[in-house]
Amino acid sequence: MSLMAKQIYCFLFSLVIIGGPAFSAKAETTTVSVASNFITTAEKLVVMFEEQFDHKVKLASGSSGKIVTQILHGAPFDLFLAADFSHPIKLIENGMARREDLFTYAVGRLALFSSQIDKELEQGTAPLSSSNIKRIAVANPRLAPYGQAAFEYMQATNVLAATKDKLVYGNNVAQTYQFIATGNANIGFVALSQVLNVQKGSYWLVPQKYHAPLKQAAILTLKGTRNQAARDFYAFLKSEVARALIRQQGYDISEEG
């Protein structure tokens, strides 16, 4: 190791020593993993929750697939708010969670969004096959349920063949949105919750009849069942205030829970 590298290591080491005790743990802290489409709503829920309870909630967002991989390898997540049903079920199958701790906390809605003002789009009459549209952003259907739903819609409306060469894939709806917001893609499929409060642009709500319902399930991990803060937050998700907020953020609420 060169002298320079040694100096850098010493510096980093001293940072760890000094910075270590700087944060103090509250009585009850829980770490919650959230699918990317729900992160902004989850942040608002956490604010409400922390006003009511003396707990602290830390949020970690990512794609449902990545979160499952991480939990299977010992990631310390107490609660998982997924983008679908199948990923939490993988945790149950692997003995990392219990089936009775699974419930639908939200039903997502798919939106077609452009960062330009587009009256045609808002009417739902903007053809994706039009030559003005060079790039259509969509979340990777193998990773993101919203991407899967977008494909179901394109299949149902017979535009898949015409749009195939225009598609660019975001890793999740968050990246897909970013492709459209930066103007790199003219239009794309995102979650309604992402575009509900956007000032600049137009969107069209894709009718539910074109794709399977985007039921999003929450599940406590076995680790989470032993954490009071996680259990309280899980119960809070079922409360009327939380459900009202979730609805207001562009999701439907499943009645069967």
Next chain:
Amino acid sequence: MLDAVLLTLKLAATTTFILLLIGTLIAWWLARTSSAFKEVVGSIVALPLVLPPTVLGFYLLISLSPTSPLGAFLTDLFGQSLPFTFEGLVVGSVIYSLPFVVQPVRNAFESIGNRPFEVAATLGASPLNRFLTVAIPLALPGLLTGAVLSFAHTMGEFGVILMIGGNIPGETRVLSVAIYDYVETLQWEKAHILSAGMLIFSFLVILTMTLLEKRIRRRKS
């Protein structure tokens, strides 16, 4: 899966070829100039060594977008916008791997010293002739090092491509992104195959570099 491997090899080869041209010229200028800006330019070239790839990716995504002035100009030039295309990845990779070519080549040029050029000049060689027949052959080990390093570095590139690639099979879905995808979709067997391949490849690169350096040192002494 083979798609991703071939695409990555194509990207690495294209990037290395372009970098050997651009990088050598920059290295030559840096080695021979006495300009006051020399080290400023040198530092800018070296930036990708310490700059997080996501920063580079973010700036590229913004600046190459058809809605930005530069992006609009490039869109007219290429007939399409650069992000989400193979050409866009080449642009990103060239910037990202620039220091890996410039530094070894610059060092090689600098270690030649002035004498061989003075001798060549007395024998009536023009500046261009001196560059091609004296500088390049003498700096060959440095060029080789730069080529191997930039090729290997591009093979493993991830952050920049994740930002500007759009994950299109056969166009921008490179090895590292494919591995990332396989892990996320819980297809670990495929992830294992590609990862093990990359592990062996990386080991061979480092071994080759070490042996190359040994030979060069032996030849010098």
